[in-house]
Amino acid sequence: xxxxxxxxxxxxxxxxxxxxxxxxxxxxxxxxxxxxxxxxxxxxxxxxxxxxxxxxxxxxxxxxxxxxxxxxxxxxxxxxxxxxxxxxxxxxxxxxxxxxxxxxxxxxxxxxxxxxxxxxxxxxxxxxxxxxxxxxxxxxxxxxxxxxxxxxxxxxxxxxxxxxxxxxxxxxxxxxxxxxxxxxxx
Numbered sequence: 001x002x003x004x005x006x007x008x009x010x011x012x013x014x015x016x017x018x019x020x021x022x023x024x025x026x027x028x029x030x031x032x033x034x035x036x037x038x039x040x041x042x043x044x045x046x047x048x049x050x051x052x053x054x055x056x057x058x059x060x061x062x063x064x065x066x067x068x069x070x071x072x073x074x075x076x077x078x079x080x081x082x083x084x085x086x087x088x089x090x091x092x093x094x095x096x097x098x099x100x101x102x103x104x105x106x107x108x109x110x111x112x113x114x115x116x117x118x119x120x121x122x123x124x125x126x127x128x129x130x131x132x133x134x135x136x137x138x139x140x141x142x143x144x145x146x147x148x149x150x151x152x153x154x155x156x157x158x159x160x161x162x163x164x165x166x167x168x169x170x171x172x173x174x175x176x177x178x179x180x181x182x183x184x185x186x
Contacts, residue, residue: 001068001126003133006058008047013067014060015043018053021116028175029053029086029101031093045086052082052113059133061117061126068121071130072114073137076105076147102174104149109183110138112148115157131164135186144186149179 006014019026019039027033030041045053053072061069074082083101090099105111112134117126138146149172150157158180166182173179 001124001129002062003059003129004062006046006055006060006070008055010055010058010060010067010070011043011046014046014055014058014070015039017067017070017116017118018042018046018072018114020119021114024177025175029090031090048085050082051085052079053086054082057082057113059130059137061121061130063121063124063126067118068124069117069126069130070114071112071116071134073110073112073134074105075141075143076109076111077107079103079105079107079111102172104172104174104181105147108143109145109147110134110141110143112146115148127160128164131160135184139186145183146186147181147183149174149181152178152180 016039019042026038026042030038032038032041045051046055048054057074058070058072060067087099087101091097115127115130135146148161150161161182166184168180169183170181171178172181
């Protein structure tokens, strides 16, 4: 297994991984109803130079040349700027200047926006390896805290985060669902 910075050419496989992790949030972020259309827009977001879901915010895990997993991270203090291209697209698409996105990350933390492992590679430590790589990236960028959000009924992910040292510090609402906001001091 090799962890590396994502590249634009990962977009097709990355979009599938993003969709699998984001579910209803993928539809919120893309403004699309169908899974196929949402994945197409996620692919476009991934190929962009800026934005929360840009390849520049992602690390990937490769196994024998295949994209096995993906983690998207950014500084909480960058969230507003990273959300701008998505919000602008949605406001234009829906002709609604009042559209906003829910606040997920606090300004003083490095944030794991999305973690996704292809079902073919579950149970091989890929998720844990990507989390460790994100924690290293956070330290390199000078953050002393890393955070993530997990929907309250995702027991598998919740237990992974507990095992890797994260603890719940509050509940947050994302797209009308309750999530545990979990933090780890680095």
